[in-house]
Amino acid sequence: MKKVSTLTNAMVSLTEVFHKYSGKEGDKNKLSKGELKALFKAELGDMLNDPKDPAAVDKFMKELDVNKDGEVDFEEFSILFAALTMSCNEFFETKGK
Numbered sequence: 001m002k003k004v005s006t007l008t009n010a011m012v013s014l015t016e017v018f019h020k021y022s023g024k025e026g027d028k029n030k031l032s033k034g035e036l037k038a039l040f041k042a043e044l045g046d047m048l049n050d051p052k053d054p055a056a057v058d059k060f061m062k063e064l065d066v067n068k069d070g071e072v073d074f075e076e077f078s079i080l081f082a083a084l085t086m087s088c089n090e091f092f093e094t095k096g097k
Helices: 006-021 033-043 054-064 074-095
Strands: none
Touching: 006 033, 006 074, 033 054, 054 074
């Protein structure tokens, strides 16, 4: 069996994490505010100052919900992770200098 690449694994993992939390409160292909909060708390608690802070979740929800339907779809979710990945890259570039 052919070994899957690191990048392919990362894409699969991102998709799996999204679907692990989506659909518990409604549309299976979108994250509600509560689902987004649960995802942040469990998956990003070490990167965020206070993932339990309702104001922080409200801010992320407002910024991510581009189409203003009150939920975050996979495309909107992907934008967040692109931005976080860019921030991580900047951190490591700065740290290496």
